Amino acid sequence: MRKVKKNLKGMTLYEMIISIAVFAIMAGVLIGVGTHVDRTTRAANGMKSKIVKEAPFAANRIAKNTSGDDMFKSEDLEMTFTCNGSYSYIDHTTKSNTTVNNPSCTLNLKKYDTSAAVTGDKDTPIDPASDYNANINFQFLEVQP
Secondary structure, rough: OOOOOOOOOOOOHHHHHHHHHHHHHHHHHHHHHHHHHHHHHHHHHHHHHHHHHHHHHHHHOOOOOOOEEOOOEEEEEEEEEOOOOOOEEEOOOOOOOOOOOEOOOEEEEEEOOOOHHHOOOOOOOOOHHHHHOOOOOOOOEEEEE
């Protein structure tokens, strides 16, 4: 009976060290990416939570609580828009063509800071250490008549 010698070859020590180093580098990269994704996900969820809490106040223009006090800190603003140049339009009251140089428009606005919807108190700021998006405050503008 004839003996068949099996050709058993394994990996050398150099190949083993190189493969372990490659796996270690890949693991480091994956951990770094995973940490970044986790931070981004937490920030997005925090932003979504703030939007869910504050958006109804802004959408419904709720600025005062039931007692009539200002619920949010408000600030009066005035914005002026000016266009450079000469513009023509038809004045429908006089049925004539009118030209205006550098027309402008001024809006009176009231700006509300809706962060009190999250904290429950208009005088208590959000703790930046507890929330990734604490330094972002949603504000809405109400055009005054």
